Amino acid sequence: MNSSAHFIQLNKHNAAAVAQELLQGLTAPQAFTSPKYLYDALGSRLFDAITELPEYDLTRTEAQLMQLHSASMAAQLPRGACWIDLGAGNCEKAGRLLELMGAGRYVAVDISVDFVRQALEVLQRQHPGLPMAGLGVDFSGGLQLPAELALDPAQPRVLFYPGSSIGNFTPEQAQGFLRNLHAGCGSAVGSGLLIGVDLLKDPAELEAAYDDALGVTAAFDLNLLLHINRLVGTDFMVRDWRHLSRFNAPLSRVEMHLQARHAVTVQWPGGQREFAAGDTIHTENACKWTVPDFAALLRNAGFAQTQAWTDPAEGFAVFWAQAR
Numbered sequence: 001m002n003s004s005a006h007f008i009q010l011n012k013h014n015a016a017a018v019a020q021e022l023l024q025g026l027t028a029p030q031a032f033t034s035p036k037y038l039y040d041a042l043g044s045r046l047f048d049a050i051t052e053l054p055e056y057d058l059t060r061t062e063a064q065l066m067q068l069h070s071a072s073m074a075a076q077l078p079r080g081a082c083w084i085d086l087g088a089g090n091c092e093k094a095g096r097l098l099e100l101m102g103a104g105r106y107v108a109v110d111i112s113v114d115f116v117r118q119a120l121e122v123l124q125r126q127h128p129g130l131p132m133a134g135l136g137v138d139f140s141g142g143l144q145l146p147a148e149l150a151l152d153p154a155q156p157r158v159l160f161y162p163g164s165s166i167g168n169f170t171p172e173q174a175q176g177f178l179r180n181l182h183a184g185c186g187s188a189v190g191s192g193l194l195i196g197v198d199l200l201k202d203p204a205e206l207e208a209a210y211d212d213a214l215g216v217t218a219a220f221d222l223n224l225l226l227h228i229n230r231l232v233g234t235d236f237m238v239r240d241w242r243h244l245s246r247f248n249a250p251l252s253r254v255e256m257h258l259q260a261r262h263a264v265t266v267q268w269p270g271g272q273r274e275f276a277a278g279d280t281i282h283t284e285n286a287c288k289w290t291v292p293d294f295a296a297l298l299r300n301a302g303f304a305q306t307q308a309w310t311d312p313a314e315g316f317a318v319f320w321a322q323a324r
Ligand code: AVI
Pocket: 050, 058, 163, 164, 165, 166, 167, 168, 209, 210, 217, 284, 285, 286
């Protein structure tokens, strides 16, 4: 019986590389930042609040879908599998499924092992017989599964990537990322990817989901400036900027931008950038897929068979994509 989870942290924070990446984006003709910087401690709390907003029903719909179709999912997924939870956070979503799906091992992956430590310890007490591990790694550029995890090549794997985080990649990035996840499924028979995907819907509904009446999403987006100030030493003032959410129909995505309210000069040690009134920093894409287009993306990434469950309004889909 295993009674305590094992924790591994890879690639500790490299301040110089982070600053360089951010400055490269901030000085580009159309300034941009990676959405991963939205999640400092406050940003993560604000995101949790977003999932409770009436306008943002993605998280609730996904949970209902998983609940409603759990028997049919359990019939498709391998029993005794090693569940690898990508972006595990509070481990709640996987925690609801482990027993139902007959998991044989659980690995919680997040950018920092500290984000999963407490939740994993609680989960381990609830499932004392299930071997568990926490892996701290930034997997946005590709998943690394270190030898230290001692994954059993004969044990099937379920890579679990809920919440439509795949939407925060462009289709080209998503294709590369999914190819990497396909490789991460290993070679055991029955392995695959269980992934949640938000679907294309009415643009007004989509824009409201990313610009709620309470202003929580605006706070989430603007908080990025405070995070960048700490990471790069910039002197962004939140009051100089406003949050925008725009549906870009040709690219089938909601874009979040921060727009300068008036001319702003942002300075940092060794440089500066001038923004004219109305200029923006592109802070996030949330791509919205149709079921056939996402199934094709999975097949192009190497997955052999796909099955999708959708809610009655066809606003969200959960795909099971078998690796071979
Ligand atoms: C984490 N990710 C799937 C969220 C989304 O819907 O793209 C992040 C988010 N951004 C604004 N609201 C929520």
